[in-house]
Amino acid sequence: MKKVNPLLIMILALGVFGIITTEMGIIGVLPQVTQKFNISTSQAGWLVSIFALVVAISGPFLILLVSGINRKVILLTTVLIFAISNLVYAYTTSFDVMLVFRIIPAIVHPVFFSVALVTAAQLVPPDKSSRAVTKVFAGITVGFAFGVPLTSYLAEKISLAAAFQFGAVVSTIAFVGILAWLPSMPVKEKMSYGGQLGILRKPQLWLNIVTVIFIFAAMFAVYSYFAEYLGQVTHMNGSWISMMLMAFGIIMIVGNFLFGSFLHKSLTKTVIMFPLLYVIIYLIVYDLGSYFIPMVVIVFLWGAVHSGGLIVSQAWLTAEAKEAPEFGNSLFVSFSNLGITVGTSMGGWFIANLGIHQLIWSGIVLALLAFLLILLKTKISNKNQHSGS
Numbered sequence: 001m002k003k004v005n006p007l008l009i010m011i012l013a014l015g016v017f018g019i020i021t022t023e024m025g026i027i028g029v030l031p032q033v034t035q036k037f038n039i040s041t042s043q044a045g046w047l048v049s050i051f052a053l054v055v056a057i058s059g060p061f062l063i064l065l066v067s068g069i070n071r072k073v074i075l076l077t078t079v080l081i082f083a084i085s086n087l088v089y090a091y092t093t094s095f096d097v098m099l100v101f102r103i104i105p106a107i108v109h110p111v112f113f114s115v116a117l118v119t120a121a122q123l124v125p126p127d128k129s130s131r132a133v134t135k136v137f138a139g140i141t142v143g144f145a146f147g148v149p150l151t152s153y154l155a156e157k158i159s160l161a162a163a164f165q166f167g168a169v170v171s172t173i174a175f176v177g178i179l180a181w182l183p184s185m186p187v188k189e190k191m192s193y194g195g196q197l198g199i200l201r202k203p204q205l206w207l208n209i210v211t212v213i214f215i216f217a218a219m220f221a222v223y224s225y226f227a228e229y230l231g232q233v234t235h236m237n238g239s240w241i242s243m244m245l246m247a248f249g250i251i252m253i254v255g256n257f258l259f260g261s262f263l264h265k266s267l268t269k270t271v272i273m274f275p276l277l278y279v280i281i282y283l284i285v286y287d288l289g290s291y292f293i294p295m296v297v298i299v300f301l302w303g304a305v306h307s308g309g310l311i312v313s314q315a316w317l318t319a320e321a322k323e324a325p326e327f328g329n330s331l332f333v334s335f336s337n338l339g340i341t342v343g344t345s346m347g348g349w350f351i352a353n354l355g356i357h358q359l360i361w362s363g364i365v366l367a368l369l370a371f372l373l374i375l376l377k378t379k380i381s382n383k384n385q386h387s388g389s
Contacts, residue, residue: 008123011177012116013139015079017110018170022082023051025102025151025167026102032160037095046099051106056337059110063330066111070183071119078112081105083171085216099162110189114329117314119185121325131316134260137311141256145249149242209335211314211373216339218278218366219309221347222285222359224340232356234295244296248303255307262308263315268378275371276313277305279364286360290321310336316374327383 026033026047034044066192068073079184081104120136121129155163223228230244231238248314262270281302288294321328330376343366 001087005181008047008181009120009135009175010073011181012120013142013172014170014177015075015112016116016136016139017143017147018079018082018167018174019105019112020140021108021147021151021170022033022086022167023055024143024148025163026051027148029152029155029163032155032163033098035328036160039095043095047102047234048267050099050339051102051109052337054103054106055109057313058107058333059114059334060327062107063114063327066146067326068186068187070187071115072182073176074111075182076175076282078108078115079171079175079178080362081108082112083168083175085354086168086171090161090168091144110330110333112327113333117329117375118325119182120186126305130264131260132310133314134257134263137260138253138256140310141249141252141307143251146379147245149249151247161379194352204357204380205317207373207380208317208320208346209331211370211377212317212332212335213339214335214366214370215275215309215313217277217343217346218363218370219343220340221343221350222282222363222368223306224344225347225356225359226353229289229356229359230295233289234292235290236292236295244299248299248306250298251303252307254291256311258304259308259311267315268317270308271312271316272371272374272378274308275367275374277308278367279371281305282360282364282367286364289357289360310350 030044030047033047037044051262085101089098092098092101107321116136117133120132124132147167151163151166154166201222226248227241227245230241236244259270259274262273269279284298285295285302288298313336315331315334317332318325318328321331346362346366347359350359354361
């Protein structure tokens with residue numbers, strides 16, 4: 001392949017950033033949405049939940065459907081849909097129209113994500129592929145760190161339309177960059193649907209899938225109630241909670257590259273280490289969560305570890321899907337979203353039945369289950385290697 005523009009990997013990361021900002025940014029502007037459309041908070045919440053649900057359901061199926069299409073065409077089409085959807089959010093006066101344009105980009109969300117990761121790996125020499133994937137992954141963490149707070153800030157200080165226009169501009173820049181710099185990437189040999197679905201017959205893949213569900217459940221069982229925990233247990237005010245959310249997101253960027261370097265050295269050791277690190281963080285949070293200054297420090301450690309869950313889970317799942325990498329990435333997107341749903345539900349149960357402080361134990365239990373599954377999978381892999389040698 002001819003030499004590619006070094007900025008192209010950054011453009012793919014920018015596309016991912018725009019997608020995360022579109023998906024998660026809505027959380028920070030729900031009050032303005034309820035006001036604009038004169039609806040209840042629970043109605044506005046559909047804009048969040050419908051997106052996650054559609055992502056979880058659509059991913060693998062759509063990846064199969066587009067598996068024979070030129071990668072450049074796929075990336076351009078999906079990022080254009082996100083740009084248009086943000087413009088619709090900015091100018092529509094109908095909540096139903098807005099809801100429809102939450103569903104449409106959610107359908108193609110896993111497609112861009114899956115294809116962008118595989119494309120990034122293919123654009124560089126094999127020994128640099130993991131670093132390229134890490135850079136594209138950084139678009140997620142930067143989206144959490146800056147995209148979501150900036151969307152909320154623009155809606156508060158300028159207007160709701162300006163917040164969505166920002167999302168449209170980001171996706172448009174990504175569109176122009178991909179159009180100008182990404183070479184045409186036709187699929188030379190289209191893998192049959194059966195060939196891609198064939199990876200689902202691998203028991204070890206399913207072990208990895210269930211592990212990813214538990215890892216994301218462990219992460220989001222507590223993180224979903226991050227602001228509530230800091231408010232009720234640590235007794236932080238709204239300003240401090242906002243700062244902590246920003247700090248958490250920023251340190252995630254550092255953690256993303258830190259865990260990327262760990263994975264580059266050893267996939268298995270890094271994956272085994274991750275849930276144990278989370279258990280340690282949660283135990284510290286449980287013990288020191290009511291102390292203001294220690295909790296400020298803990299948030300930085302927590303954010304660094306949290307970011308690792310994204311790239312560690314993706315690497316673990318796709319390690320068993322090398323025959324169909326894009327389909328494997330779509331499985332990751334779908335089942336990680338399922339993990340978020342499981343974790344959030346379990347965390348909510350702990351809060352309702354045991355109180356906000358005991359919420360931490362939901363994350364610990366889920367992290368330990370993930371750890372046991374990783375050990376089981378590692379043991380099976382080692383046994384297969386010895387028997388095959």
